[in-house]
Amino acid sequence: MSATVTPPFAPVRGLVGLAxxxxxxxxxxxxxxxxxxxxxxxGVLALLMRAELAQPGMQVTSRGGYDQFFSMHGSTMIYxxxxxxxxxxxxxxxxxxxxxxxxxxxxxxxxxxxxLVLGGVVMWSGFLTRNGAGSAAWTGEYPQSAAVSTPxxxxxxxxxxxxxxxxxxxxxxxxxxxxxxxxxxxxxxxLRMPIFTWSMLVTCLMTVASFPALVLAMGLLLADRHGAGxxxxxxxxxxxxxxxxxxxxxxxxxxxxxxxGAVLEVVxxxxxxxxxxxxxxVISLLVFTALSMSVWGHHMFTTGQVANGYFSLTSTMLAxxxxxxxxxxxxxxxGGAIVLRTPMLFALGFIVQFLVGGLSGIYVASPPLxxxxxxxxxxxxxxxxxxxxxxxxxxFAGVYYWWPKVxxxxxxxxxxxVHFWLFVVGTNVTFIPQFVLGYDGMPRRIADYSxxxxxxxxxxxxxxxxGIVALSVVVFIVNVALTSIAGKPAGSDPWExxxxxxxxxxxxxxxxxxxxxxxxxxxxxxxxxxxxxIL
Amino acid sequence: MRNxxxxxxWAALLAALAAMLALWTGDLVAVVLxxxxxxxxxxxxxxxxxARDPVERRVPDASASGPLAAGGVALLALGAVAGLWAAxxxxxxxxxxxxxxxxxxxx
Amino acid sequence: MTGTRHxxxxxQDLYLPIAAAVFALIVVALAMVLVRYRARPERAPRPTRxxxxxxxxxxxxxxxxxxVLVVVTLRTNDxxxxxxxxxxxxxxxxFQWGWQFSYPSRPGVVDRSAPGRPATLHVPAGTTVEVSxxxxxxxxxxxxxxxxxxxxxxPRKTARFDLRFPAGTVAGVGHCAQYCGLxxxxxxxxxxxxxxxxxxxWSRMREGxx
Numbered sequence: 001m002s003a004t005v006t007p008p009f010a011p012v013r014g015l016v017g018l019a020x021x022x023x024x025x026x027x028x029x030x031x032x033x034x035x036x037x038x039x040x041x042x043g044v045l046a047l048l049m050r051a052e053l054a055q056p057g058m059q060v061t062s063r064g065g066y067d068q069f070f071s072m073h074g075s076t077m078i079y080x081x082x083x084x085x086x087x088x089x090x091x092x093x094x095x096x097x098x099x100x101x102x103x104x105x106x107x108x109x110x111x112x113x114x115x116l117v118l119g120g121v122v123m124w125s126g127f128l129t130r131n132g133a134g135s136a137a138w139t140g141e142y143p144q145s146a147a148v149s150t151p152x153x154x155x156x157x158x159x160x161x162x163x164x165x166x167x168x169x170x171x172x173x174x175x176x177x178x179x180x181x182x183x184x185x186x187x188x189x190x191l192r193m194p195i196f197t198w199s200m201l202v203t204c205l206m207t208v209a210s211f212p213a214l215v216l217a218m219g220l221l222l223a224d225r226h227g228a229g230x231x232x233x234x235x236x237x238x239x240x241x242x243x244x245x246x247x248x249x250x251x252x253x254x255x256x257x258x259x260x261g262a263v264l265e266v267v268x269x270x271x272x273x274x275x276x277x278x279x280x281x282v283i284s285l286l287v288f289t290a291l292s293m294s295v296w297g298h299h300m301f302t303t304g305q306v307a308n309g310y311f312s313l314t315s316t317m318l319a320x321x322x323x324x325x326x327x328x329x330x331x332x333x334x335g336g337a338i339v340l341r342t343p344m345l346f347a348l349g350f351i352v353q354f355l356v357g358g359l360s361g362i363y364v365a366s367p368p369l370x371x372x373x374x375x376x377x378x379x380x381x382x383x384x385x386x387x388x389x390x391x392x393x394x395x396f397a398g399v400y401y402w403w404p405k406v407x408x409x410x411x412x413x414x415x416x417x418v419h420f421w422l423f424v425v426g427t428n429v430t431f432i433p434q435f436v437l438g439y440d441g442m443p444r445r446i447a448d449y450s451x452x453x454x455x456x457x458x459x460x461x462x463x464x465x466x467g468i469v470a471l472s473v474v475v476f477i478v479n480v481a482l483t484s485i486a487g488k489p490a491g492s493d494p495w496e497x498x499x500x501x502x503x504x505x506x507x508x509x510x511x512x513x514x515x516x517x518x519x520x521x522x523x524x525x526x527x528x529x530x531x532x533x534i535l
Numbered sequence: 536m537r538n539x540x541x542x543x544x545w546a547a548l549l550a551a552l553a554a555m556l557a558l559w560t561g562d563l564v565a566v567v568l569x570x571x572x573x574x575x576x577x578x579x580x581x582x583x584x585x586a587r588d589p590v591e592r593r594v595p596d597a598s599a600s601g602p603l604a605a606g607g608v609a610l611l612a613l614g615a616v617a618g619l620w621a622a623x624x625x626x627x628x629x630x631x632x633x634x635x636x637x638x639x640x641x642x
Numbered sequence: 643m644t645g646t647r648h649x650x651x652x653x654q655d656l657y658l659p660i661a662a663a664v665f666a667l668i669v670v671a672l673a674m675v676l677v678r679y680r681a682r683p684e685r686a687p688r689p690t691r692x693x694x695x696x697x698x699x700x701x702x703x704x705x706x707x708x709x710v711l712v713v714v715t716l717r718t719n720d721x722x723x724x725x726x727x728x729x730x731x732x733x734x735x736x737f738q739w740g741w742q743f744s745y746p747s748r749p750g751v752v753d754r755s756a757p758g759r760p761a762t763l764h765v766p767a768g769t770t771v772e773v774s775x776x777x778x779x780x781x782x783x784x785x786x787x788x789x790x791x792x793x794x795x796x797p798r799k800t801a802r803f804d805l806r807f808p809a810g811t812v813a814g815v816g817h818c819a820q821y822c823g824l825x826x827x828x829x830x831x832x833x834x835x836x837x838x839x840x841x842x843x844w845s846r847m848r849e850g851x852x
Contacts, residue, residue, distance in 0.1 A: 012597040020597040110601025118609040144780045160612040181538045182586030209572040222615045234798040239564045246568045274690035280697035290548035303794045307560035316708050323704040335688035337681035359661040366715040368653045372790040375819040441787030443819045446827035
């Protein structure tokens, strides 16, 4: 480290310490824990929805209640779970991976964590109000979200909560960008940074470039709901959607690239080989994310208010950099010595299942096809394949991989396998029926359907799948609990990995590295060391 | 300066995509969004170019300014829902947060 | 026969096989790699050597596929959304929570949803039907799954599109596909596409009653 670090205060312990501690590792753990709590809450909403939809008729909830459930399910999963956990992964690892003692802007970073927690509390407090929580979908569909259609403070609280979560994302991303720019250890040029750090760089660029649009959309919506007539013109509702989706598409890539980066690291480590085509990966990360900022109109193909041709072109072009990422993942395995530990299993699950999501994405990028399946369960299946069967698999690959570094103990292998296989079965049993249902004509965001359509069987199957997913999450929680009592100590580098975070203790000390860093001559400094030792 | 290269490359890609959209459609709202993002990214590029490893830093282990600022912003946002009083308390918290941060850096 | 269902099939017949082929290719490649390069005690991993020519080749191949997909998509989209010479006109109005269909060439004939009784869209089969779609309140969407087509109804805008219902009598269903509040699930309508003889007698009967 080249900076002298003088901590002026002793670390604050206890509950107060949880509130004010600035160590990026502690904050990342708190953010990850909060995000996981929101995952469970959003998951309960999903189970309620699936219980309702399993059979025709309203058995579980009222229509108004269902509308709140699906709106808050999407809102919780996107604003409060996957986005924050992606940024938390970067918050923990980026300083370590670049050889820094600390994150660049620790106070801003801490503020971001608290903004996220408060945003979630504010959003969920809507359930306690007279009209219930926000119920205009996670997108705040306008004019459904206008005061006349969705009255009540719950919807206002939703707007405020979402705006806070967006501000949180910007603060967290800015801190990581500053760390990458100014805190890299000597010898770590940009082209020697680990692939995960590169994936966080592009993720944070997308975040700061697109999340302000969400803050703007929420501010305008709040003003409109309080009489400002913001969207009264003929083009007003479309303006809301353009501004919202300008954020709403990049965010799905914010919820993808960190996990792609994690999977690339896992694949490299468990193939015991450097990543294949590093420079091509870097270029395709930059192209992929830039392109993803230009595709938002594909959510509006059926509106007749956007240039369908442009957005179809840019959306379909995404296949090129995506294909290069797949080439990188498979190319890294070719010639390797593949070890199928739990992180690698989840990485493989990500590779196969995200592909279903990605290919169905190319499908819906064609307006003539989208005119049929938009706003149906087909599209619901598409984005759950990318987000749940894709990104969350990548998340678990990263979690099982870095768990020993963070906690000092290894998660149990056998339970990890059970978690993996239950999760694979669960996600596919849940969402394959939804492709069928949507294609057959089942709209989304409906609380009930007539038995005449013949949709009950597929819906029941989907609900069973959701139960299996829930069971897999329980297995993970049990694994965490048992490991914290009786887990095996991991040591600093249990996987024989390549990057700098494995060069320090598990867990790392307050300022990350106490011993001198190894020389950095490539993007895999620990692998270099090991190869030199053999020679 | 080298730091700015990938950021500037990204901004250039966005600008090219923005130009293509502007040629394709006349819808004002859609056309200004990407150039707006380009401006944000150029600011990031400037920051990246000027970033340098600090020689001596005082890194606090704890800072009240984080949660205070977050609480202040949250109450400001809630001012739209709850009323002016919430916004005023929020503003006060923000001031406290700035004061706390300044004191940590000085004292 | 032209029409939205045909346009949809035309594009899907290209996209689905390519998607299936790509999926199969990757899964098979992955399986082969996992078998061949599984860790074995006697074999060390081969050091990574980058071959950027492979990356460039893959990028070019994918760009070629993308070009084909986009050209077919954009051409079909132009055909599908173009307005042909006027056919039988329908004025469709969506509202919370039902539909109203009126027919300018049949003044006074209106099909309107009532609570518990969905409206029926009456159209001639085998010929162009020109729909003008509006909303009275929030955004709704007019979706007939059998025709593989939907279009949103936006406030202060009129959406115009042509549909062709297959020849012969068709009884189908339509949905509102855009979330629009409490009774969004109930915004169903029926479709009665009638062959010329039946359509003529329907017209006579409805106008006589009007």
